[in-house]
Amino acid sequence: MLGTNLKHLETKEEAETLVTVTENVMICCGRMGPMCLPVYAAMEELEKEYPHVELTDMDFDIPAASFIKNLPECASFMSLPFTVYFKDGKVADVTSGIQSKGQVSKIIDNAFGKSS
Amino acid sequence: MNTALTAECIVIGAGPAGLSAASQIGARGHSCVIIEANVSGGHILITPEITDYPGIEAISGYTLSSVLLKQAQSKNVTVMTGDKAVTLVQDHQNRYTITLESGTDLYAQCVVLATGLRSVNTGLPEESNYLGKGVSYCAECDGFFFKDKPVAVYGSGDGFTEAVDLLASDCKPVYHISPSGVCSTGDSVSSFEGWHITALEGDGILSALRLESQDHKQKRKIEVEGLFVYMGKEPADELLKPFLEEASDPARTGLFITGHLAGTETLVETCASGVSTAGQVSGYLNRKVNDLQILYQGEDEAVHVF
Numbered sequence: 245m246l247g248t249n250l251k252h253l254e255t256k257e258e259a260e261t262l263v264t265v266t267e268n269v270m271i272c273c274g275r276m277g278p279m280c281l282p283v284y285a286a287m288e289e290l291e292k293e294y295p296h297v298e299l300t301d302m303d304f305d306i307p308a309a310s311f312i313k314n315l316p317e318c319a320s321f322m323s324l325p326f327t328v329y330f331k332d333g334k335v336a337d338v339t340s341g342i343q344s345k346g347q348v349s350k351i352i353d354n355a356f357g358k359s360s
Numbered sequence: 361m362n363t364a365l366t367a368e369c370i371v372i373g374a375g376p377a378g379l380s381a382a383s384q385i386g387a388r389g390h391s392c393v394i395i396e397a398n399v400s401g402g403h404i405l406i407t408p409e410i411t412d413y414p415g416i417e418a419i420s421g422y423t424l425s426s427v428l429l430k431q432a433q434s435k436n437v438t439v440m441t442g443d444k445a446v447t448l449v450q451d452h453q454n455r456y457t458i459t460l461e462s463g464t465d466l467y468a469q470c471v472v473l474a475t476g477l478r479s480v481n482t483g484l485p486e487e488s489n490y491l492g493k494g495v496s497y498c499a500e501c502d503g504f505f506f507k508d509k510p511v512a513v514y515g516s517g518d519g520f521t522e523a524v525d526l527l528a529s530d531c532k533p534v535y536h537i538s539p540s541g542v543c544s545t546g547d548s549v550s551s552f553e554g555w556h557i558t559a560l561e562g563d564g565i566l567s568a569l570r571l572e573s574q575d576h577k578q579k580r581k582i583e584v585e586g587l588f589v590y591m592g593k594e595p596a597d598e599l600l601k602p603f604l605e606e607a608s609d610p611a612r613t614g615l616f617i618t619g620h621l622a623g624t625e626t627l628v629e630t631c632a633s634g635v636s637t638a639g640q641v642s643g644y645l646n647r648k649v650n651d652l653q654i655l656y657q658g659e660d661e662a663v664h665v666f
Contacts (some may be wrong), residue, residue: 247420277501278406281422285399288426289441320565322505322586323492340492341502344398345442 246301247276248284250291253302259311263330268297268356273312274304274325279342283325286345294352294359329355367393367438370458370468372445372599375402377618378474379428385472386435393466394437395458397444401425402476448473448599450615472616473599480591482514486560490587494566499523499588506531506586512569514557515590516540523588535582537571552580560587 245252253259253271263269272287274280287299302309304324312318315335318326323341329351330336336355339347371382374396382394399405407421419427433439444461448471451457458466479497481487487495496502499513503526512535513523520538527534533550541553552571558579559570566587571580603615 247422249426275501276408276420276422277498279496279498279501281406282399285401285405285422285425286442289399321492322494322565323496323502341496342491346398349442 246274246284246303248301249288250284250299250301253300254306254308256308256311259302259308262298262300263333266298266330267332269330270297270299270327270352271302271312271330272300272325272327273302273309277324279323280325283327283343283348286343286348289345290349290352293349294356296359297352297356331355364465364467365393365438366467367391368468369393369470369472370395370456370466371472371474372448372458373402373474373476373596374400374429374439374441375474375476376404376424376428377476378402378472379425379432381472381474381616381618382437383428383432383435386432386437392435392437393468394432394439395443395445395460395466396439396441397461399441400429400439445599448602456615470616472618474618475596475599477593478596480594482557482560482589482591484557484560487589490560490562490566493564494562494585495560495587495589497589499526502586502588503527503530508532509585510583511535511586511588512537512582512584513588513590514538515592517590517592519592520590523590527588531586535584537569539574555580557587 245254250272253262259271270287272280272283274283284301287301291299302312304326312326312328315328315338317335317338318328318340321338321340325341327339327343327348328335329338337351339351368390369385369392371378371385371392371394374394378394378396379400382392385392401421402425404410404421405425409418409420410416410424411418413419413424429439440460443464445458446461447457447459449457454469456468456471458468458471460466499522506527507530509531510533511527511531513520513527514537516538520536524534524536535550535552537552537555537557539554539556554574555571556574557569558572560566561568561570566585568581568583569587571582572578600617
């Protein structure tokens with residue numbers, strides 16, 4: 245389990261259910277490394293600004309991570325973390341590697357709309 | 361439309377120095393806003409374990425960042441992250457105006473600059489396009505994606521050397537490209553000392569680098585799938601530079617510098633020019649600063665603000 249204050253997804257079923265029943269979901273799949281930590285920190289800070297988005301993380305080294313790793317959209321990714329934005333169960337956007345708070349915020353605005 | 365915010369003190373940079381300074385200013389009952397271009401925590405955020413903080417046996421940088429943030433907020437400090445300060449101007453009444461990237465203006469009687477250091481990149485516009493698709497800043501994090509594949513490490517210093525050693529066990533070949541040093545011939549299988557990268561190439565995914573020797577006499581193209589950038593860090597001192605250019609002005613009032621930025625040559629120049637009232641910070645010059653000193657500096661600096 246990752247040492248963040250985000251909601252952790254620990255099984256593939258849990259992840260599948262979440263993206264099916266929740267309109268806007270962001271999953272950041274990584275490790276507790278220097279490229280991933282700033283993204284988790286950005287997500288923690290954005291949680292209050294975007295109550296209409298479920299911001300979650302997933303350990304890259306658990307079996308459940310195949311849910312993210314096996315997405316066709318992530319096939320060419322070569323940097324942690326893999327971040328996937330799901331809208332109504334479908335992939336709306338993806339990124340690989342470190343992202344700033346501003347970059348994450350911009351993608352959320354585009355994929356899910358700004359908070360009302 | 362621009363919005364405006366006024367506080368007695370504005371701290372720029374929410375690393376350990378900025379957060380601890382803001383906490384102390386807030387604790388003294390002064391209105392304080394701290395602004396940060398990215399997320400709070402600064403470089404301490406990615407420190408795996410801190411074992412020299414008084415009273416705490418061990419704590420991760422990620423957790424300590426969160427604690428410092430909460431502490432500042434509990435002292436009524438307004439925290440604004442994800443918005444970069446782009447200009448800092450002082451008027452004739454010694455009032456400072458800070459304009460953020462979003463267009464927001466902030467006004468204050470004093471400013472604490474704690475912008476620290478930032479990572480240097482290749483300077484090539486296409487670098488961001490290949491982030492996660494060949495370009496990486498962490499061999500330890502991403503090296504396993506390139507097992508048995510050709511990669512290059514670009515930069516200099518300890519991080520560069522460690523990355524080369526780390527990747528050498530998995531990747532084949534590992535090119536070392538370093539802009540510094542005596543220009544080599546480029547005939548070596550893997551070492552390009554005194555060379556720099558002029559272009560990244562690929563069809564969505566990185567596949568090659570264009571190189572040029574520093575004397576501009578030689579050019580090469582090498583095929584790689586990964587590029588690990590280790591160009592080091594530099595002071596994030598853009599906001600300070602206009603003040604340095606006005607070196608003939610009398611000493612500024614209300615401008616304080618702390619944290620890693622205070623440990624750089626920039627501050628030595630600043631003090632020499634009389635631009636800044638840097639409080640006790642001169643005592644830290646030329647000293648190796650670690651995270652603990654940064655925390656103390658932030659608190660020390662706050663004492664001098666009011």
